[in-house]
Amino acid sequence: MPRRVSSLIRTFSGMIRPFDYAVLAIAVVIVAGLSTVVFARQATGSVVRVQSDDQVWLYPLNEDREFQPLNDPGTCVISISNGVARVIRSDCPQKICISMGEISRGGEWIACLPHGVFVSVEGSPAENAGLDGMAW
Numbered sequence: 001m002p003r004r005v006s007s008l009i010r011t012f013s014g015m016i017r018p019f020d021y022a023v024l025a026i027a028v029v030i031v032a033g034l035s036t037v038v039f040a041r042q043a044t045g046s047v048v049r050v051q052s053d054d055q056v057w058l059y060p061l062n063e064d065r066e067f068q069p070l071n072d073p074g075t076c077v078i079s080i081s082n083g084v085a086r087v088i089r090s091d092c093p094q095k096i097c098i099s100m101g102e103i104s105r106g107g108e109w110i111a112c113l114p115h116g117v118f119v120s121v122e123g124s125p126a127e128n129a130g131l132d133g134m135a136w
Contacts, residue, residue: 085103106122
């Protein structure tokens with residue numbers, strides 16, 4: 001078996017030419033550039049919508065703040081900083097809302113079901129157009 005593998009490697013090593021390396025390098029640069037554009041793009045006019053059982057709050061995504069949507073101390077604390085929103089503290093049993101991570105693009109959301117808190121990012125369709133991380 002090792003003899004067949006070494007024979008196969010010798011066969012393919014003679015088939016790769018300098019132009020193939022150039023095409024590979026160009027493809028890597030294009031993929032890296034597109035990844036940077038897609039993942040680094042921030043929606044400038046996006047709004048964070050925080051909804052509890054009885055109230056709704058809207059906050060701009062580009063203004064840093066930390067707040068509690070509920071009156072009970074320590075129940076659920078939401079942070080908006082550096083263009084992303086996330087739940088940083090919650091006393092719910094499984095803390096799934098904390099593990100959902102950061103949201104920054106229109107349509108992304110975080111829910112804390114035990115407390116009845118829903119956090120989502122809203123923005124205009126032009127800001128939210130394009131690929132997201134799930135498309136890759």
